[in-house]
Amino acid sequence: MSSIETTRLGSNGPVVGVQGLGCMGMSEFYGPTDTEEALATLGRALELGVTLFDTADIYGSGANEELIGPFVRAHRDQVVLATKFAIERRADDPSYRGVNNDPAYIRQAVDASLRRLGVDEIDLYYMHRRNPEVPLAESVGAMAELVAAGKVKHLGLSEVTGPELREAYAVHPIAALQSEWSLFSRGPERSAVPVAAELGVALVPYSPLGRGFLTGAFADAGKLGADDFRRHLPQFTGENAAGNAELVEPIRKIAAERGATAAQVALAWVQQRAEVHGLAVVPIPGTRKRSRLEENAAATALKLTAEELAELDLIGGRVQGSRYADMSNTSDAREV
């Protein structure tokens, strides 16, 4: 397979392959991890032109940054490294998630990430979640200081609304907005996508495969391993799972007709949001395995027809259940 196409993240941001790689599952959340296969997957990604590597300080409570650090350092000129701050965890309560946007916290979080990654500079630094109690201008102002200090090259936000993106952009240019955007999760289209298109901010859709559900890899998260994070997501459990599994059928049907996999059809739909909404779109499917990385990268060559896209568009409105058990920290909670 030849190298995938490239696009620019934001008006002045880095050029990256049109598909990135989510590294989260390599350390936590979706079942057993395998360091050797994870590192081989990172290497294969780069060979195929997948250059945007996505991690966060909370993935594995720092372990994910430590895992990819040596790989990033070995290929520093080719890798576009993205990490995130803001979510705090507690060792004694695995389900606890605090959101810290304080400037003082941001200053120490970036140093901790740089140390774990073993690099001098982060290419794209995201605020992972927004805490509305801290003025956005203060948080983005602190992030802008990191750019001035040479610790960070470009800024990003995750899970913000359109008005919040605009407010942040007025403080410092934002290269990318990372939000959950998939056949099942159409929330960003409400206000964030139009503002991003207007400002020239790229969209980086996370969980573009619906955490694996859209591929048919599992139909009921209640049957996944005891520590699998998806067991806590309402969309994928109980009655919601049964109804939502039926929504995967049109994806499978189109996949069979096109000689593709359901994962590839789901990714092609996300990728083609670029033309539909007129902005750069770089989905970051997550995988721990080379074989799936190759399958996913090949989806960048799949172009769905207008009829296929229209059929798939109908799925989002029929999804049952919320994407998180606690939606209070999401952009949905602040959409007006």
Ligand SMILES: NC(=O)c1ccc[n+]([C@@H]2O[C@H](COP(=O)([O-])OP(=O)(O)OC[C@H]3O[C@@H](n4cnc5c(N)ncnc54)[C@H](OP(=O)(O)O)[C@@H]3O)[C@@H](O)[C@H]2O)c1
């Ligand atoms: N900003 C945020 O708040 C946020 C939230 C969640 C995630 N993220 C980022 O977004 C990335 C991607 O999201 P995600 O990992 O949650 O969900 P995803 O990409 O929608 O799905 C990942 C799941 O799908 C499976 N999978 C991948 N390719 C497949 C294929 N071709 N066929 C069948 N199954 C396949 C993976 O399993 P295998 O590993 O077995 O392939 C994994 O269980 C994460 O890694 C993380 O970097 C960000």
